[in-house]
Amino acid sequence: MPHSAAQINLAGTWQLQGAPLPAPIDIEIPGDVYSALIKAQIAPHPYWGRNELAWLKFAKECWTIRRSFELSQELASNSLAYLSIYAIDTCAALLINGQPVHENRSMFIPLLCNVAPYLRRGANQLEVQFESAELYAAARAARHPYPVPTSQFPVQSSHRNFVRKVQCHAGWDWGPALMTAGLYGQVVIDFNRALAIEQCSALPTLRGSQGEVQLMLQLFCQQPGSYSLQLRLGERQQQRTLQLEAGRHTLQESISIDNPQLWWPAGYGSQPRYQLTCEIAGNLRSWPLAFRHLKLESREDRYGSLFQPIINGMAILSRGANWIPTDALPAAQSAARSYHLLDSAVAANMNMLRVWGGGQYEPNWFYEYCDSIGLMIWQDCMFSCSLYPADSSFLSLVQQEVECQLLRLRHHPSIVLWCGNNENVGALGWYEESQRARDRYIVDYDRLNEGVIGTTVRRVDPSRPFWPSSPCNGIDDYSDNWHDDSRGDMHYWSVWHEGKSFEAYREVIPRFCSEFGFQSLPSLKSIASYADPHDWNPTSPVMEHHQRHPRGNSIILETISRYFRFPKDLPNIIYLSQLQQALAIQWAVEYWRAHRERCAGMLYWQLNEVWPGASWSSIEHNGDWKLLHYAARRFYAPLHIAGYVEEAPRGADRQQHIILYSELLEETECQVELRWYSAAGRLLEKRDFSRRLQPRTAVEVEELAPAQLRDLQPILFMHLWSLQRPQLCAKNILLYEAPKRYALAKVNIEVALATMTGKAEGASGISIRLSATQPALYVALAYQKSWSGFSDNLLHLLPGEERQINYPMPPEHLVTPEQFRSELEIFDLASSGL
Numbered sequence: 017m018p019h020s021a022a023q024i025n026l027a028g029t030w031q032l033q034g035a036p037l038p039a040p041i042d043i044e045i046p047g048d049v050y051s052a053l054i055k056a057q058i059a060p061h062p063y064w065g066r067n068e069l070a071w072l073k074f075a076k077e078c079w080t081i082r083r084s085f086e087l088s089q090e091l092a093s094n095s096l097a098y099l100s101i102y103a104i105d106t107c108a109a110l111l112i113n114g115q116p117v118h119e120n121r122s123m124f125i126p127l128l129c130n131v132a133p134y135l136r137r138g139a140n141q142l143e144v145q146f147e148s149a150e151l152y153a154a155a156r157a158a159r160h161p162y163p164v165p166t167s168q169f170p171v172q173s174s175h176r177n178f179v180r181k182v183q184c185h186a187g188w189d190w191g192p193a194l195m196t197a198g199l200y201g202q203v204v205i206d207f208n209r210a211l212a213i214e215q216c217s218a219l220p221t222l223r224g225s226q227g228e229v230q231l232m233l234q235l236f237c238q239q240p241g242s243y244s245l246q247l248r249l250g251e252r253q254q255q256r257t258l259q260l261e262a263g264r265h266t267l268q269e270s271i272s273i274d275n276p277q278l279w280w281p282a283g284y285g286s287q288p289r290y291q292l293t294c295e296i297a298g299n300l301r302s303w304p305l306a307f308r309h310l311k312l313e314s315r316e317d318r319y320g321s322l323f324q325p326i327i328n329g330m331a332i333l334s335r336g337a338n339w340i341p342t343d344a345l346p347a348a349q350s351a352a353r354s355y356h357l358l359d360s361a362v363a364a365n366m367n368m369l370r371v372w373g374g375g376q377y378e379p380n381w382f383y384e385y386c387d388s389i390g391l392m393i394w395q396d397c398m399f400s401c402s403l404y405p406a407d408s409s410f411l412s413l414v415q416q417e418v419e420c421q422l423l424r425l426r427h428h429p430s431i432v433l434w435c436g437n438n439e440n441v442g443a444l445g446w447y448e449e450s451q452r453a454r455d456r457y458i459v460d461y462d463r464l465n466e467g468v469i470g471t472t473v474r475r476v477d478p479s480r481p482f483w484p485s486s487p488c489n490g491i492d493d494y495s496d497n498w499h500d501d502s503r504g505d506m507h508y509w510s511v512w513h514e515g516k517s518f519e520a521y522r523e524v525i526p527r528f529c530s531e532f533g534f535q536s537l538p539s540l541k542s543i544a545s546y547a548d549p550h551d552w553n554p555t556s557p558v559m560e561h562h563q564r565h566p567r568g569n570s571i572i573l574e575t576i577s578r579y580f581r582f583p584k585d586l587p588n589i590i591y592l593s594q595l596q597q598a599l600a601i602q603w604a605v606e607y608w609r610a611h612r613e614r615c616a617g618m619l620y621w622q623l624n625e626v627w628p629g630a631s632w633s634s635i636e637h638n639g640d641w642k643l644l645h646y647a648a649r650r651f652y653a654p655l656h657i658a659g660y661v662e663e664a665p666r667g668a669d670r671q672q673h674i675i676l677y678s679e680l681l682e683e684t685e686c687q688v689e690l691r692w693y694s695a696a697g698r699l700l701e702k703r704d705f706s707r708r709l710q711p712r713t714a715v716e717v718e719e720l721a722p723a724q725l726r727d728l729q730p731i732l733f734m735h736l737w738s739l740q741r742p743q744l745c746a747k748n749i750l751l752y753e754a755p756k757r758y759a760l761a762k763v764n765i766e767v768a769l770a771t772m773t774g775k776a777e778g779a780s781g782i783s784i785r786l787s788a789t790q791p792a793l794y795v796a797l798a799y800q801k802s803w804s805g806f807s808d809n810l811l812h813l814l815p816g817e818e819r820q821i822n823y824p825m826p827p828e829h830l831v832t833p834e835q836f837r838s839e840l841e842i843f844d845l846a847s848s849g850l
C-alpha cells in the first residue's frame with residue numbers, strides 16, 4: 017500500500033487514436049488497445065470463430081493514447097512528482113505536455129520517473145505513443161548479425177525474442193497471437209515537496225528463532241534536513257533520525273522480532289503473516305510478510321541427486337500445476353479471476369504453482385494471495401522456448417528487469433525458487449541454426465542466463481535458490497534434462513509429444529517433474545463460446561483453429577481409440593477426451609507419489625488457459641473445472657489409495673500394486689476396503705484390513721487379488737479412510753486392462769433431485785442422489801454443458817451404493833429440480849461408445 021503526501025490517479029477513460037480508427041475512441045486504463053477496439057466494435061471479438069486472423073494486421077499499427085488532467089497550484093508547485101506505471105506494453109514514447117519524458121523498451125520494468133519539470137498548473141496532457149512491437153522486433157532481428165530463432169506456432173508474430181514483452185502475446189501452442197499494447201496496473205503521480213521513497217524492498221530472513229527484515233530504501237531528498245524514519249513489524253516499532261543532504265540516498269535498514277510464527281505451505285501448517293510498515297516524511301509503505309526456513313536439498317543419493325524443497329526442516333511433496341496468464345487480453349485479467357484459479361488450486365490439494373516463463377511476472381496481489389493461502393510459487397524469469405539475443409542493450413534491459421522484479425517480489429514467502437527460463441537449454445538443440453553454430457548460441461545463452469539473470473538473482477536475493485533453467489540438470493550443470501530422471505527437474509513429454517502410452521509414465525521417476533501434460537477438448541459450454549453449433553465437430557475449421565497444437569486433435573482421437581471404445585457422439589468425444597486427460601495425469605502422479613523418497617514434486621501442464629479452446633489445462637478459460645481438476649483433488653489429496661498393474665514379459669505373471677499414501681502430519685490409523693467386481697456387477701472377492709500410515713509416506717500393501725481373478729477382468733474398487741477422522745477418505749478404482757477391453761453392461765443410473773434451501777453460502781442449490789444396479793464407472797455430470805460447479809464429479813458407483821452430489825446455486829438463481837434435470841447430462845464409461 018504506497019502512500020504519499022498527495023496522489024492523483026490517472027486510471028480511467030483515455031482517448032485512443034490509430035490509423036485504423038476514423039476518429040479517436042475511448043480506452044480504459046489500465047487496459048490494452050485490443051480490448052478497446054473490441055469494446056468499440058472496430059472488429060469482431062478475436063476469440064470467436066477464426067476472427068483472430070483478421071486481427072493480425074493490427075500488430076503492425078502504431079497507437080497513441082492520451083488523457084488530460086488538472087493540477088491545482090498547490091500540486092503543481094511540488095518539486096517531486098513521481099509518475100509511476102506498473103507496466104507499459106511495450107515499445108513506447110511517453111510525453112507530457114508535448115515534451116518527451118521516457119522511451120520504453122520493456123513491459124517488465126515499471127516506470128518511476130520524477131515528472132515535476134514537465135507539469136504545470138491547470139490542464140496537463142499525458143500521451144503514450146506505441147510503436148508496433150512486432151515491427152520493432154523484426155527490425156531488431158534484421159539488424160542482428162545472425163538469426164536468433166524461436167519456436168514456431170500455427171498463428172504467431174515473429175521475432176518475439178527481440179522484444180521484452182509477454183512472450184505468449186506472440187501466439188503459443190495453446191493461445192492466439194494478439195500483439196496488443198497498453199498500460200497495466202497502477203498509473204499514478206505521487207507529489208512531495210521534501211522527500212520521496214523511490215524504492216522500498218524487504219527481505220525477511222530467519223536467524224535461529226529471530227525473524228529479521230532487511231530493508232533496502234532508496235530515497236530522493238529535495239529539502240536537506242533531518243527526517244524521522246519509522247519502521248514497524250508486527251508489534252515491534254523502531255524510529256531513527258536521518259540527516260539527509262539533497263539528492264539520492266540508498267539505505268540498508270533492519271528490524272527484527274523474536275520467535276515469529278513460521279509460514280507453511282498449504283496442508284502442512286498455517287500462514288501467519290506480519291505487517292511491515294515504513295514511514296518517512298508523509299510517505300508510507302506497508303505490506304504483510306512472513307518467515308520460513310527454505311532450502312532446496314540437492315545432496316547425492318543412490319538414485320542421483322535430490323531436488324527436494326525443505327520448508328522449516330520438513331521435506332514437502334510439491335503438488336500442483338503450471339500457471340500461464342489468465343487471459344490473452346490483458347484488460348480481461350483481474351484479481352477476481354486469479355483468486356478463483358488460486359482457490360481452485362488449493363481446493364484440488366495443490367501446494368505449488370509454477371509461474372511459467374512464457375507469460376508474465378504477476379502483480380503484487382497475486383503473490384500476496386498465494387502467501388495467504390499457502391501456495392508455493394516456482395517463479396520463472398520471462399524467457400521461454402527460444403534462443404535470445406545477448407547484445408549489450410538487450411542485456412541491460414534484462415538486468416534492470418530482473419533487478420526490479422526481484423526487489424518487488426522478494427519478501428513473499430510463497431516464492432520458493434527463481435528459475436532462469438523455460439526450456440531454453442533444450443532450445444539450443446532445436447533449430448538448424450543453433451545445431452550448425454552451437455558455440456555462438458551457447459555463448460549468448462550463457463551471457464544472458466548466467467552472466468545477467470543468474471548474477472542479478474544471486475545478488476538481489478541470496479535467500480532463495482536460483483535454478484538456471486527448467487528443465488535442467490542442476491546448479492552449475494548446464495546439460496539438457498529432458499530425459500534424465502536421476503537429478504534436477506524434468507519436463508516429461510514422452511506421452512503427449514512422443515505418442516507413448518500412459519504406461520510410459522512408469523518408465524521414469526523424476527526427482528521433480530515440473531511439466532507433463534495431456535490435452536483435452538473443452539466442455540461444450542466453452543466450445544459454444546467460440547463456435548456456432550454447425551461447427552461443433554473436432555475437425556471443423558473453427559475447432560481446429562482453437563486447437564494450436566498441430567497434431568492435437570489427432571492425438572486426442574487416436575488416444576481415445578487406444579483406450580476406449582469409439583465414442584458415439586460429440587458430447588461423448590469430449591467426455592472421453594477429458595477422462596483420458598484425467599487418467600494420464602493420474603497415472604503419472606500416482607506412480608511418482610508412490611516413490612515419495614525419490615520424487616519430490618509434480619506440476620502438471622497446465623492449470624489455466626488464455627482463451628477458450630483445446631488445451632492441456634484443468635480449468636477452462638471461463639474458470640470452469642474440467643474433469644481433470646476433480647481428479648486432481650483426489651490424486652493430490654493428503655490421503656490417497658491407488659493401484660496399477662505392471663506389464664510383464666511374455667508368459668510371466670503381471671504384477672499388481674496397491675499403494676496407500678499419506679501426506680498427513682501425524683501417524684494415522686486407516687481402514688482399507690478392497691472389492692473386486694466382475695464387469696457385470698458380481699462381487700468376486702473382498703479384503704478388509706487396517707493399516708497404520710506414517711506421516712508423509714507411501715506404502716505398498718500385500719493384500720492383493722488372487723492371481724486367477726485377473727483372467728476374469730475384474731474391476732477393483734478401493735476405499736481408504738482415517739479411523740480418527742473418517743471424513744478423510746479416498747476412493748479409487750483399478751482396471752486390469754484398457755477400458756475398451758471390458759465388456760461393460762449398459763448401466764442404468766438412477767437420479768433423484770431435491771432442492772437445498774440453506775441460508776449459509778453454498779447451502780442452497782440442488783442435491784443429486786445417484787445410484788446404479790451395476791458398477792458405474794467414471795460417472796460424470798454436466799449441467800448446462802459444463803462439468804463445473806458440482807461438489808464432486810468423475811466418480812464410480814458400486815451396485816447398490818448411493819452417492820449424493822450437490823450443485824450449489826445462490827438463492828436468487830435457484831431453479832426447480834425439474835428445470836435442473838432438463839439441463840443435466842450424465843455420462844459413464846459403459847454408455848459412451850457407439
Ligand code: BMA
Nearest residue numbers: 189190401438439507531621
Ligand atoms: C511445454 C511448455 C510450453 C508448451 C507445452 C505444451 O514444454 O513449456 O511451452 O505450451 O510444453 O507443448
